[in-house]
Amino acid sequence: MSHYTTLRTKITDESALVQALNDMGFVPEHVECHAEPQHLVGYHGDQRPETAHVIIRRQHVGSASNDLGFVRGEDGSYQAIISEYDQRTGYGSAWLQRLQQRYAYHTTLAHLARQGFALAEERTEAGTVHMILSRRA
Amino acid sequence: MEAPRIEVVISPEGVVTIHVQGVQGLSCVDLTADLVAALGGQVTDQEWTLEAHQTPEPFAYKIWQEKNDA
Numbered sequence: 673m674s675h676y677t678t679l680r681t682k683i684t685d686e687s688a689l690v691q692a693l694n695d696m697g698f699v700p701e702h703v704e705c706h707a708e709p710q711h712l713v714g715y716h717g718d719q720r721p722e723t724a725h726v727i728i729r730r731q732h733v734g735s736a737s738n739d740l741g742f743v744r745g746e747d748g749s750y751q752a753i754i755s756e757y758d759q760r761t762g763y764g765s766a767w768l769q770r771l772q773q774r775y776a777y778h779t780t781l782a783h784l785a786r787q788g789f790a791l792a793e794e795r796t797e798a799g800t801v802h803m804i805l806s807r808r809a
Numbered sequence: 810m811e812a813p814r815i816e817v818v819i820s821p822e823g824v825v826t827i828h829v830q831g832v833q834g835l836s837c838v839d840l841t842a843d844l845v846a847a848l849g850g851q852v853t854d855q856e857w858t859l860e861a862h863q864t865p866e867p868f869a870y871k872i873w874q875e876k877n878d879a
Contacts, residue, residue: 675832676856677841681823682849749849772823776848780817780825783844789815799821806814 681772683750685779689726689742692774696767702732712739712753722753734761777801815841824853 683689686705693703704710709723715730715738724741733740740763741753752771754763781791784805793804811831818826825848827841845852 675829675838675841676854677827677845677852678854679825679827679845679848679850679852681819681825682851684849685847688847769822773819773821776819776823776825779847780819780827780844783847784815786843787840789813792814801817801819803817803819804814805817806812 688778
């Protein structure tokens with residue numbers, strides 16, 4: 673029996689988002705999680721109108737960077753708030769896609785572990801992650 | 810019977826393909842429903858191979874028929 677599902681990743685789970693940010697080089701102590709969204713801070717130390725639930729402060733991003741934020745919308749999915757400057761200096765769409773890939777990886781492991789599945793095989797080829805998870809029949 | 814096995818492929822663009830094998834009938838959909846929801850639920854494609862409907866599983870078959878009738 674066999675069943676295929678294909679989907680485009682949307683970030684909805686805070687802990688898997690934090691794990692993905694850890695994979696992208698941000699240590700857990702530098703990733704703030706807030707129940708209520710907090711204001712982002714710009715590179716001059718100025719408070720920005722934008723708010724976010726998950727924040728990496730600018731000093732951990734780059735010397736002339738602004739805070740990076742992820743705000744949870746009404747549908748439960750997170751939207752990235754990244755300044756134009758930071759998008760040009762390494763935090764653009766390619767970075768976000770890699771983050772989504774790492775998010776999908778951690779979400780897959782966590783959810784399928786709850787169903788009794790464990791990682792049996794993993795390989796990365798040309799940037800694509802292949803995982804095989806198995807459990808006893 | 811074949812041991813349940815799930816193959817997951819994640820592209821650099823964050824597109825995920827989940828392939829469930831060795832799970833009886835349409836319960837393979839239940840198995841991944843939570844995961845699909847946590848990944849945002851934006852399913853772009855879904856495909857069952859013929860074998861998924863071969864197992865005599867009256868309850869699942871009934872659901873399938875009702876869906877067709879609707």
